Amino acid sequence: MNPVTDLIKSLADQHGRSRHNLLPILQGVVEQEKYLSEYSMIEIARELDLPASEVYGTATFYSFLEYKKMGRYIIRICKTITCSMKGKNQVLLAIQDMLKIGVGETTPDGTFSLLQTNCLGFCHKAPAMLVNNEVFTDLTPEKVREILRMYMNKKKEGGSYDN
Amino acid sequence: MTTSYQLKRADFIFKYENDWEKILSKCISRTPQELINELISSELKGRGGAGFPTGLKWKLAAEVVDATKYVICNADEGEPGTFKDREILSMVPYKVLTGMAVCGYVIGAKEGYIYLRGEYFFLQPELNKAIREFEYYCKGINLDFTIRIFMGSGAYICGEETALFESMEGKRGEPRNKPPFPSSYGYMGKPTVINNVETLAHTYTIFKYGAKRFYDLGVQYSRGSKLFSVSGDTPKPGIYELELGMSLADFVDEFGDGDTKAVQVGGASGFLVPRKRFDETAIGFQGKLTGISLPTGGSMMLFNSSRSMFNVLDNYLEFFREESCGQCTPCRVGCQQLLMGIKAVKRGEKNAKYLDKLLRLTETMKLTAKCGLGQSVANSFSSIVENFREEMIY
Numbered sequence: 001m002n003p004v005t006d007l008i009k010s011l012a013d014q015h016g017r018s019r020h021n022l023l024p025i026l027q028g029v030v031e032q033e034k035y036l037s038e039y040s041m042i043e044i045a046r047e048l049d050l051p052a053s054e055v056y057g058t059a060t061f062y063s064f065l066e067y068k069k070m071g072r073y074i075i076r077i078c079k080t081i082t083c084s085m086k087g088k089n090q091v092l093l094a095i096q097d098m099l100k101i102g103v104g105e106t107t108p109d110g111t112f113s114l115l116q117t118n119c120l121g122f123c124h125k126a127p128a129m130l131v132n133n134e135v136f137t138d139l140t141p142e143k144v145r146e147i148l149r150m151y152m153n154k155k156k157e158g159g160s161y162d163n
Numbered sequence: 164m165t166t167s168y169q170l171k172r173a174d175f176i177f178k179y180e181n182d183w184e185k186i187l188s189k190c191i192s193r194t195p196q197e198l199i200n201e202l203i204s205s206e207l208k209g210r211g212g213a214g215f216p217t218g219l220k221w222k223l224a225a226e227v228v229d230a231t232k233y234v235i236c237n238a239d240e241g242e243p244g245t246f247k248d249r250e251i252l253s254m255v256p257y258k259v260l261t262g263m264a265v266c267g268y269v270i271g272a273k274e275g276y277i278y279l280r281g282e283y284f285f286l287q288p289e290l291n292k293a294i295r296e297f298e299y300y301c302k303g304i305n306l307d308f309t310i311r312i313f314m315g316s317g318a319y320i321c322g323e324e325t326a327l328f329e330s331m332e333g334k335r336g337e338p339r340n341k342p343p344f345p346s347s348y349g350y351m352g353k354p355t356v357i358n359n360v361e362t363l364a365h366t367y368t369i370f371k372y373g374a375k376r377f378y379d380l381g382v383q384y385s386r387g388s389k390l391f392s393v394s395g396d397t398p399k400p401g402i403y404e405l406e407l408g409m410s411l412a413d414f415v416d417e418f419g420d421g422d423t424k425a426v427q428v429g430g431a432s433g434f435l436v437p438r439k440r441f442d443e444t445a446i447g448f449q450g451k452l453t454g455i456s457l458p459t460g461g462s463m464m465l466f467n468s469s470r471s472m473f474n475v476l477d478n479y480l481e482f483f484r485e486e487s488c489g490q491c492t493p494c495r496v497g498c499q500q501l502l503m504g505i506k507a508v509k510r511g512e513k514n515a516k517y518l519d520k521l522l523r524l525t526e527t528m529k530l531t532a533k534c535g536l537g538q539s540v541a542n543s544f545s546s547i548v549e550n551f552r553e554e555m556i557y
Contacts, residue, residue, distance in 0.1 A: 020351070022333030027281075027314055061335040061488075064281045064317035080243045081431070081478045082394045082464060118319060118482055120282050121246040123394035123464070124401050133284040 004040050007032055012047045022048060022058055026065050034074065034113075035066040063117065071106040071113035073151050076130040079116040082123035087140070091127050092116075094141035098148055111155050112148070170413040171406040173380060173388035175368045176251060176258070176361065183257040184300055186371050187264060191306055195225055195269040202366065205374035206386040211237060211322070211359030212429060212460030213535070214448045217366065220356055223346035224270040227354040232272035234263050235350060235357040239280045239327060241319040242430035243482060244462030247390040247402050248360035249283055255364060256293040260310060262363030264301060265370060266356050267308045275310040276350070278327050281317045319486035323534050324349075324357045326488065337490040338534035361390055361461070382408030385447030389461055395427075396420050396467040407448070412441040414463065422467040425550070430462035431479040432539035435472075437550040472551035473509060479543050480505065487536060494537025497528040501544060508555060515556045518548055 011028040015021040025048070029040050036059050045052040059065045066074070077083075077092055096102060099112050106113040122128035125137035129144070136147055190198060202218030209215045224232060236259060240248040251259060263275040279286065294310045301308050313331050315321050321330045325339035328350045349355025358366075365387060369377045377387045385407035394400045397418045405414075415423050425437045428446065434457055436444050448458050466475065480502040489495045504521045507513040525541035532538045548555055 019333040020331060023316065023330065024314070027316060058333065058335055062281075062316035062318050063485075079478075080482060081427075081475060082244065084474075084478055085395065085466075085470065117282075117317065118486060119241060119243040119245075121240055121249055121280075123244050123246060123392065126394065130282065135285060 002039070002043075004029065004033065004037070005043055008040065008043045008047050012044075017048050019048070019050065022050070022055065023062075026055075026059050026062075030065055034070040034072065035068060037067075037069075041067075069106070071110050072155065073111060073131050074113045074115060076115045076117040076120075078118070078120040078122070078126070078128045080119035080123075083120075083127040086126035088127040090141050091129070091139045091144050094144050095148065098145055111152070170409040170417055171380075173404045173406055175388060176364050176390055176404055177254055179255070180258075180367075180371070182371075183261045183297075183367075186367065187261050187300070187306070188304055190261075190265045190370050191268050191304070195271075198265065198269050198370070199225065201369060201374045205369045205377040206384075207362065207365055207369060207377065208385075208448055209359055210361035210365065210389060210461070212242065212432075212458060214458045217358065217362055220346060220358070221266060221269050223344075224272075224354045224356045227347050229354050231351075231353045232270050233350045233353055233355040234266045234270070234272045234275040235327070235331075235355060236263055236275065236277040236360055236363055237322060237324065237327060237357055238283070238360050239278050239315050239319075239322040240283075240360070241280060241322050241486075242432060242460050242462055243479075244392055244394055244427065244430045244464045245460055246392045246394075247461055249286065250402050251360050251364050251390075252277075252279075252283075252286055252290055256290055257297060258364040258367040259360055260294065260297045261370075262358070262366040263310060264297070264306060264308045265366065266358070266363070268306065270354070270356055272354075272356070273307050273309065275308060276331065277310065277312045278315060278321070278331065279312050280315045280321075284314065287312060287314075318488075319482075320488045320534075320536055323536065326534070327357065328355070335488070337488045338536075340533065359460075380406045382406075382445075382447060389459075391459075391461045391463050393418050393463050393465070395464040396423065396470070397465045407446060409446055410442060411436055411444040411446060414446065415441055415465070418463070419465055420467055422469075423465050424468045424470065425466045425472070427462070427464040427466070427475070427543070428457045429459040429542075430464075431482050431543055432536070433457065433459060433462065434542050435475075435546040435550065472547050472554045473505070476505060476544065476547045476555070477502070480540075483536070483540050491531075491533040491537060493528045493531040494533070494540070497524055497532070497537065498540060500524060501540065505548075505555060515552075518552065518555060522548060 011025045015024045041055045045055040120128045122137045127139045128137045207217045318336045320326045321336040326336040330336040345355045484498040487494045525544045529541040
């Protein structure tokens with residue numbers, strides 16, 4: 001059986017199978033898989049006895065529930081006003097230059113995906129970004145390169161999925 | 164009545180107090196009616212930005228007869244420039260939890276939820292620890308109240324209370340029509356009190372020190388203190404607790420970098436105030452002070468003369484275009500058209516008069532959009548375009 005099917009079953013056991021349990025289940029799949037495949041959404045619909053279109057409609061509403069294949073580390077850099085004023089573009093260029101990908105793209109080895117996001121709530125320490133669930137603030141091009149190197153080494157060491 | 168509009172610091176919210184058990188026990192030994200009266204006489208208003216009287220909110224939910232009711236703490240802090248709620252939840256979570264439990268006691272709710280925005284996922288472990296400790300104590304004093312965290316997933320609109328309910332019910336975060344209001348028809352169609360994180364923390368201060376202590380701060384119609392998230396062109400960005408009612412001029416004296424051209428009060432959905440209006444603008448909820456009075460969720464973004472107001476507006480509109488839930492046409496199409504419109508004027512494809520057409524469009528959105536998001540786009544749009552028209556064109 002597809003491991004996602006098992007994951008969905010155990011998430012449904014944990015949270016329940018009612019409509020109001022849908023979001024935690026979607027989040028649980030994204031936490032493991034980094035995105036919701038069409039297969040996952042259909043399986044969730046089956047598990048919760050919902051139309052697949054409802055699951056799709058809900059999932060695609062939320063910007064943190066990705067429905068395209070994502071890398072292991074999802075970089076979300078804040079593009080809202082204060083971060084933009086405090087040098088977000090230079091940081092973004094440094095990331096793009098180092099990873100050789102544009103916004104919305106994933107590195108060919110599947111390690112990093114690069115996205116822009118709306119206000120992260122760190123305007124007093126701008127610019128800020130999330131890598132999966134970890135926050136980094138007061139970014140500069142130098143600092144962001146160091147952070148990415150740290151994640152690259154993590155990957156090399158073959159560490160397990162981490163947030 | 165206090166008539167001074169000076170900036171005054173306060174220190175209640177982040178004050179370390181290790182007596183929450185005592186405060187909670189004391190509260191549940193009083194009658195719900197007493198507690199409601201205490202809140203009403205403090206004149207505490209919602210600190211999320213809308214400013215609805217908190218005591219009245221609790222009273223309305225308490226009056227509805229239903230076996231199942233809910234208390235929800237709105238921690239979907241998404242307004243650009245706001246970051247105070249995260250600090251409250253990480254530094255003094257027990258004040259918020261106590262506020263929720265007291266609310267549960269007052270209205271007759273046994274379940275509480277904290278709707279935490281996805282961006283604050285990292286707060287979860289510590290917050291859960293605090294919740295477990297808190298629930299253990301509640302059990303000990305025979306208070307039947309549980310609290311769960313519900314995670315959001317990156318949608319600004321879910322900070323709107325009815326969109327938040329929809330989201331918790333496993334649906335798209337699309338705001339509902341009001342009425343019915345949450346106090347009678349909220350989460351799962353049940354009577355619900357939904358308060359901002361900071362509001363709940365203030366109830367702790369009120370129940371501990373009494374309504375008068377709170378009421379004595381601030382000015383008429385705007386009582387108490389409030390956390391301000393200060394960012395932008397300022398030498399000291401951060402979170403500050405200040406009494407309400409101060410003039411913006413005082414604020415800028417304290418936090419500006421000497422070259423402040425304008426201040427955005429209340430985030431992207433708030434108003435931009437140009438330097439010439441600093442003196443006549445007060446930060447509070449309503450009523451004329453020396454001039455206009457602006458409500459705010461506490462976001463204060465300062466811009467100095469090096470900033471292009473066109474870029475600022477462009478950034479806000481892109482934010483709204485992305486965060487509009489898309490449910491109602493005025494907001495969905497309006498946000499898109501405003502963004503395309505100012506770009507077209509800037510490029511010279513439309514003449515300057517087109518800005519007036521766009522201003523009329525924001526008026527339409529204000530009247531016809533279903534929720535606060537679409538209605539409030541007009542605030543920043545008109546205050547920026549009217550005050551910095553030349554920057555939009557050239």
